[in-house]
Amino acid sequence: MWTLSTSTGSGYHHGDLRAALLDSALALLNTAGPGELSLRAVARHAGVSPNAPYRHYRDKEALLAALATRGFTELGERLAAVAPGKEPGAEVIAMACAAVDYALDHPGVYRLMFGQACSSHPDTIAASDAAIAIVAEHIAAVAEPERREPLRIGIWALVHGLSTLLLDERLGTPTRAEADALVDTVVRTMLGAGPERPDGGSAAR
Missing domain, CATH: 1.10.10.60 (Homeodomain-like)
Incomplete structure (x- = not known):
């Protein structure tokens, strides 16, 4: 590793x-x-x-691509290490928190991973696809087949958006625990597993 x-x-x-x-x-x-x-x-x-x-x-671009590739590989390792949850969607929530934590731990590499400079390098694309495949695997465990692809895209976009907002301090300067709690709440809401409604029902799925 x-x-x-x-x-x-x-x-x-x-x-x-x-x-x-x-x-x-x-x-x-x-x-x-x-x-x-x-x-x-x-x-x-x-x-x-x-x-x-x-x-x-061979050049600077190859070096940057190697850094981005290594970043996606390590991100994938964090996602793969997420343990099975006891409640529906727990793995997806934990995966989202792991991804945001990675961005906060490695801001320079994270920005590079999603930057235009490395977006077309074959090794970077392969490492990115491998990380996304892990996301899809977690989602497949909690979603019906017809919901899996849009949910995967939504979760991936949500995690990237939250990571970017936190890195840019557009959401203030929360502690790591506060950032994790924010990610947890937002992903729960997206999954329809958020707080119960006042009438006693659960959030809409």
Whole structure:
């Protein structure tokens, strides 16, 4: 399993050069954004020669795509780790919270994952599709066949929208617990498993 590091690093000494370059690219991405990222800057941060990154990445776009691919892979691992719930829709709610938590944990990579620069790279598309497939699998356990695709799209859009609003602080600056509670409430409402109506009935499905 990959681990996204946020350390500034003290140079590359041994081991996996590809991973060291990605870690350095991530550190620079979080501090300066993708616009300021370059292979030369990544090499300098990793403590290797200016030509070293070209052994693995032909250009900056390939490096960014590798970061986005790794992000989708790790997001998929978080989604796959969601445990079965005891109530209908619990897995979907937990999955949504896991996805938003990932965005809040890795804001630079998350923005890159959904940015235009990496949207057409085959590896990134494959990793994104794999993560979406996990979402679809969770939804299939709680929804009738005819509702699964629109619900998958709705949940995916909802999670991405909430993540973006939280990252941009358009919803204030909630604590992580408050953010999780917000995601829980919003997804429950979308699933029709929200608070009971005053007349004692449940929310419409």
